[in-house]
Amino acid sequence: MKKRIQRIILAMLVVSLGVGCQEKTDYQNVITEGDYLIAAQLKLTDVIIHDIFSPPVASRIYAYPAIAAYEVAALADPGYRSLMGQLNGFEKVNFESQEEIYYPLAALAAYYKVGTAMIFSEQLVRDHKENAYKEIREKGVPKKVFESSVAFGEQVADHVIAYSKKDNYHESRSFEKYTVKSDAYTWQPTPPAYMEGIEPHWNKIRPFVMETADQFKSDPPTAFSTDPTSQFYKEAEEVFNVIKNLTKEQKDIAFFWDCNPYKVNVKGHVMFAEKKITPGGHWMGIASIASKAAKQDWKGTAETLAYTSIALFDAFIACWDEKYRSILIRPETYINKYIDEDWLPLLQTPPFPEYTSGHSVASNAAAEVLTKLFGESFYIYDSTEVAYGLPIREFNSFREAADEAAISRLYGGIHYMPAIVNGSTKGKGLASYMNEKIETKSQKLAKLEE
Template sequence: MKLYNHLLSALIFASLLLSCQEKDYSQVITNGDYQFAAQKKLTEIIIHDIFSPPVASRIYAYPSIAAYEVAVLSGGDYQSLMGQLNGFEKKDFQASEDVYFPLAALAAYYKVGTLLIFSEEMMQEHRDEAFKAIKAQGVPSRVMEASIAFGEEVADHVIAYSKQDNYHQSRSFEKYTISSDPNAWQPTPPMYMEGIEPHWNKIRPFVLKSADQFKSVPPTAFSTEVDSDFYREAEEVFKITKNLTKEQSDIAYFWDCNPYKVNVKGHVMFAEKKITPGGHWMGIAAISSKTAQQDWKAAAETLSMTSIALFDGFIACWDEKYRSVLIRPETYINKYIDEDWLPLLQTPPFPEYTSGHSVISNAAAEILTKLFGDNFHFVDSTEVAYGLPVREFKSFRLAADEAAISRLYGGIHYMPAIVHGSTKGKKLADHFLQTVQSKSENLASN
């Protein structure tokens, strides 16, 4: 009987010991899926809150940087962006042994992203659901608490950095004053919206030395003479849009990315919300990371590097837009060629030169090419949620070329804006790749 009792006690003790042992939670977060889901929610909110393309690029960048900095702190050969990005001061962080770094990176992303949008409750709800799902997979409460606290500590440093980029000050700057010069940009139908973000070149870039570091050559000299270069450029837009193939139309719609699309039917006017150009490329970055089966650290690098290139791309592009303030094809063609002509795509509310999609697409494509290679095949399903089919690409550069030429097919840009915009984006990316280290060697060497 005594032996039985001893055996029973031993079994009970062993059972209690096993029940007290923690589950192995090290594999709960292994890739970027949780951050991709957070980014997707952020995209939905950007669309819901109707942020402009330049502002949207800012909203993507800072959370991505915060998540990446946590990845750096987890160990390995990744290099901090502190001391590399303009004005991003170095700071030491001490993580306790309870910190689960993949979770901390996610917490950093959510905190920064939530503070940059209007509909904060939507992001907070998404965050709470993600944390609940992670905890349910066996992550102990003390680890959850320590990880979230550490991630938010890193987030606070990034938030402080973001507040110094002149964005908040620019909210009170003067609106763009419409010029009466015949070559100057004019608001276009159907909403005749004022020019957005005329002072975006005053926002602090991450890597560029100045907004005009890669200043484009001036646009073609304005003229209404039928034998002039400018007239021929406008006529090219007019003729191409009058004879588009289905493939050309599909390309134009796929890369439209206009968050300002307004539809008018009779006396009824309604908005059609869409993803921004930067949002499209952040979607491509996530798709590529999944395709390459990157771990969570590499995924954080991919999103942060892409977002930085996009952010600086918009600054460089907008610097030229409000220097040249060039008339859009819709205005010129209606006045000098055909008063009834309409572009396939709705003209965005800002000057023509250079093409924003051409700049930022090429900047992002060069970064992604360095990360994944020259011939990286991917299926771009970014626009499926907005009623468009997938498109497949054999490389990021081919995707960027298509994004750029889509602006001609859409009738919203002359060819020089596409050519010189693409050049600007490539120059910006090359400078970025030669300047920023994300690993032990420059990103350009990876």
């Protein structure tokens, strides 16, 4: 009898230990891949569209939350290098906790907190966060671990938010608006809304990697002229003729890469906005698609989102620096005045100067850093625009996608070729510099992946 009781007690102890281990280890597999981070980014994109942020400002909104999530990944895994001490002005601090931390949840908490601090419609992000948190709790993350992990992630977020407040963005909100000039070569507001120049002081924002906004300064645009034999006239005439002879494929390409958050529609006396994704948002979507296709874990996803968003952020600073230096007239204005007063571009002209092409700079910068992360031959099933009523397009590499994004601006009738060619060169140069200057993987992890 005594031995039987001992056996029962021993069996109960074994079961108890087993249950204890199950409770300890099961929740570790609640978040393994990057799905939660990608979902958070998609919600941020929705809010960026809802709040109608400009392409440069959108690039800022994407970057800081992604950096915060990545910093948690770097704390979780010594195979990743912190960006503190690598990005301009990003000071090193130590993060410690006496509690047990579930790092994938902490990264998500960091992303949500910084993302909420970047936008207007905060409740939309908070609601998305609470739904994600509810799902994660129901999957078995212990209450104490959940709370300590969220607190830890928000601690990292606070440091990133403090860092963001020193990039001159908030000060730039009170800078003077752009004053339209009367010189014949200069940019003029275009129909139908005749909006004022967007973000004329964006070159005053602190870059992450570049030393100065004009570090990758482009050659000046072609000398302005109205002489029909001049090079500038020929470049305008090229845009004019391309639009007259567009193929269906060229139109599809132009619409796919439009990404103009300021598109205004006019019906009779009614004017209303059509909300669209930004160029940076499109490339962050591609980054997410690539991460998922490569089956990256949550740390690899955090790296991809951070690395891509950093490149996009600096790309818009470099591009806008040139836009408001050259303040070049758009094809729509020039062609209507000197070639054909009834001519219209396929796409609506965005509200800022022509040179260089923002799509060309940003797309090539993003493509180069993504190529570093995933390799030169990486098939892309780009469904980014499906949510906005456009079909899927497929590419054999990031560079192929960037080339199409760049030339789409000619097909849309909103850029001359030099803005596309020189913008692409600027983006590639910036990305090459970033790839040399910034490291996200330790040498040990890099060798293992090779």
